Amino acid sequence: MKSLVITSSPHVRSIERLTDVMYDVVIAMIPAVLVSIYFFGLQSLLITVTAVVGCMAFEALFLKIAGKTNIRATVLDGSAIVTGILIALNLPPTSPIWMTLIGSLIAIIVAKQVFGGLGYNIFNPALVARVFLLISFPVQMTRWVNPSFFKGDAITAATPLGMLKTDGLATVSKTFSHLDFFLGTIGGSLGEVSAVALLIGGLYLLMRKVISWEIPVSMLGSLFIFTGIFWMLDKARYADPIFHILTGGALLGAFFMATDMVTSPITRKGMLIFGAGIGVLTGLIRLFGGYPEGVSFAILIMNSLVPLIDKYTEVKKFGLVKVKA
Amino acid sequence: MSNGNTAWSTFADGIWKNSPTLTLLLGMCPMLATSSSVMNALGMGMAATFVLVMSNIFISALRNIIPKQMRIPCFIVVIATFVTIVDLVMAAYSPGLYKSLGIFIPLIVVNCIVLGRAEAFAYKNGIASSMLDGVGMGIGFTVGLFLMSTFREILGNGSFLNLPLFGPSFSPVLIMIMPPGAFMTLGFLIALKSYLDKRQKKGA
Numbered sequence: 001m002k003s004l005v006i007t008s009s010p011h012v013r014s015i016e017r018l019t020d021v022m023y024d025v026v027i028a029m030i031p032a033v034l035v036s037i038y039f040f041g042l043q044s045l046l047i048t049v050t051a052v053v054g055c056m057a058f059e060a061l062f063l064k065i066a067g068k069t070n071i072r073a074t075v076l077d078g079s080a081i082v083t084g085i086l087i088a089l090n091l092p093p094t095s096p097i098w099m100t101l102i103g104s105l106i107a108i109i110v111a112k113q114v115f116g117g118l119g120y121n122i123f124n125p126a127l128v129a130r131v132f133l134l135i136s137f138p139v140q141m142t143r144w145v146n147p148s149f150f151k152g153d154a155i156t157a158a159t160p161l162g163m164l165k166t167d168g169l170a171t172v173s174k175t176f177s178h179l180d181f182f183l184g185t186i187g188g189s190l191g192e193v194s195a196v197a198l199l200i201g202g203l204y205l206l207m208r209k210v211i212s213w214e215i216p217v218s219m220l221g222s223l224f225i226f227t228g229i230f231w232m233l234d235k236a237r238y239a240d241p242i243f244h245i246l247t248g249g250a251l252l253g254a255f256f257m258a259t260d261m262v263t264s265p266i267t268r269k270g271m272l273i274f275g276a277g278i279g280v281l282t283g284l285i286r287l288f289g290g291y292p293e294g295v296s297f298a299i300l301i302m303n304s305l306v307p308l309i310d311k312y313t314e315v316k317k318f319g320l321v322k323v324k325a
Numbered sequence: 326m327s328n329g330n331t332a333w334s335t336f337a338d339g340i341w342k343n344s345p346t347l348t349l350l351l352g353m354c355p356m357l358a359t360s361s362s363v364m365n366a367l368g369m370g371m372a373a374t375f376v377l378v379m380s381n382i383f384i385s386a387l388r389n390i391i392p393k394q395m396r397i398p399c400f401i402v403v404i405a406t407f408v409t410i411v412d413l414v415m416a417a418y419s420p421g422l423y424k425s426l427g428i429f430i431p432l433i434v435v436n437c438i439v440l441g442r443a444e445a446f447a448y449k450n451g452i453a454s455s456m457l458d459g460v461g462m463g464i465g466f467t468v469g470l471f472l473m474s475t476f477r478e479i480l481g482n483g484s485f486l487n488l489p490l491f492g493p494s495f496s497p498v499l500i501m502i503m504p505p506g507a508f509m510t511l512g513f514l515i516a517l518k519s520y521l522d523k524r525q526k527k528g529a
Contacts, residue, residue: 102498110509136500 018118021261022078024210028201029085029256035197036190040093040145044190047091047100052084054104062113079118083107086126089191089252090296091133094143102136103129123303124263127296134296144187159188160247165292169239181246188248191256195246202255211259214271215278219254220245222279230287244286249295253278257296263303270306270313277302335454339461345438346469346511347518352438355429356470357507363486366474367467368422372415372430374463376407377439381459384447391448400443401434408433438466473510477501 036044059080063071087103111128115121134141144159160181163172180186184194191198205211228241244250249257258264258278265274278298285294345351352373359369383403384391391399412430415423423430433439442462447455478484481501483491500506 114512132500135503135505136498137496138499140496 019076019078021210022082024205024208025082025256026078026085028204028208028210029082029089029191031197031200032089032191032194032252033085035184035194036089036093039184039193040190044088044093046097047093047095047190048085048088050097050100051088051091051104052081054101055080055084055087055108058105058108059113062109066113074117077118080108083112083125086191086256087129089256090126090130090189090249092141092144092189094140094145096140099133099137099140103133106132119262121262122306123300124257124260127257127300127303130296131300134291146187159192159292160186160243161286161292164239169237172239172243178242178246181243186247191252192247192249195251198251198255202251205255205259211255212268212271214268215259215264215275216254218272218275219258219279219282220250222276223250223283224279226280226283227287230283238287244283248286248293250282253282253295253299258299258302263306265306265309265313267310267313267315270309273309273313274302274306277305332454332457336457336461339458339463339465340468341465343462344465344469344518345441345462346466346473347515349438349441350515351441352436352466353511355432355436356466356473357504357511359426359429360470360474360477360507360510361502362425362478362482363471363474364422365425366470368415368419368426369429370463370467370470372411372426373433373436373438373466374460375411376404376433376436377442377463377466378456378459379407380404380439381442381447381455382452384443385450385452385455388448396444396448397440400440400448404439404443405434438462469514473507473514476510476514477506481506 033044033048036048056075060071060075063074068074084104087100087107091100091103107125107129110132111123111125112118112121142162144162160172160176163175176186182195184197186193202211202216206213206216223244224241227238227244230238231240254275258275265271278295281298281301282294285291285297289297291297339345343349346353346356355369355373359365380400380403384400387399387403408431411433412423415426415430442458446458450458475485478486479490480498481503483489483495483497498506501510
């Protein structure tokens, strides 16, 4: 049935729907998921499937308990799938099933539905899950293995950033080359190993106009400048800026998590401030913080400032004159 | 002066219906800080209950000679007296608990439940009902602390009253005994309380 449409003024019509956007994000994450399966074997496929199914199941369960009627449409709108894949990309390849499920529960129920569901959540659900797990299960969350093409001979290994924190820069440059970071032949979470797969996904999102350039560029740019300053000051102690962009969750965060529409500013200026804040905070945590990696904390901290940023970067309405009180 | 029914409701309201922590949202600071283990929570609850009951009794007894303009300083002096008693008794007889509760024992002086009941109830009511109110509110505070600490200790430490509940393969959800876990647990408990209240209202 076609409903009656009453309009005045020129309206922009678009066939773009929430679901289309969400499935575009899913498509963009496919390269990263495939790379993780290639490097870490079926274990990473298992983690991804568990996280996605877990997210959808918890969402359905919550909506049922809360007495909502449009359960089917909400669960299938794609946002739970995106959250599920993002959780999986944020977990180490040795994550046990129960931990993945706890992550899904926290993301969907605590970070998303309790705040009122999609569109009302202040914090990125997948990142809340990651930080919750990282603080709760530090042992399981930092058990990394070297990527191996053949199943069975995975060896425990440190991530480049972890190694930088504990063993210093000399060990890192002896073990890895920049090509390793780029291709992903390093230890790390499912989605942080291969820079090239993340770049392909990110470029796809930019081309489809699902995300705009401001947040990734200002985030990576400020991280580059911040870590670059310290690298110039002491090249023996601090890693170079390219290292900081290619390792850890910087690219994953820049393209897939900081750009989450719900938890990022709406104005162009706001996005630039938001991205720059994430970049600087990430640099600060990596260089001087207790944890080797800080992208997730940095994004969550900036998420909490989004309403403030939006307020102060509000676009001036045409013809509006401020009257002095 | 008061019949049995109102005396009972004076006492019972504080335990669940007007639970200080879950409905009135008073005493949040000790609630969040001392509920990381059941032992701490019970110690805190009992200390606060003692102060609450004694200060309610004394403020109610003195209510006719405390000038209205000077009442808050007078309340504080009475409350501080009993907090000092608790502080010294605890330091002498259970130094372990005293050490783990730390600053939160002296802070009972400015606990808003104690001050709130003095102002809202004891200053206006007789000694007997003020005492009942103090006992009810104290039990309510202890119940709130007990619920929260039970949840947090079981999940965050895998134990109850320091007795391990699960095998060594259990990995505790460490965040639950840290501050973020306290805020999350409190939120869920308040939600549960208002859900139960709503359902009860619908049924009645």
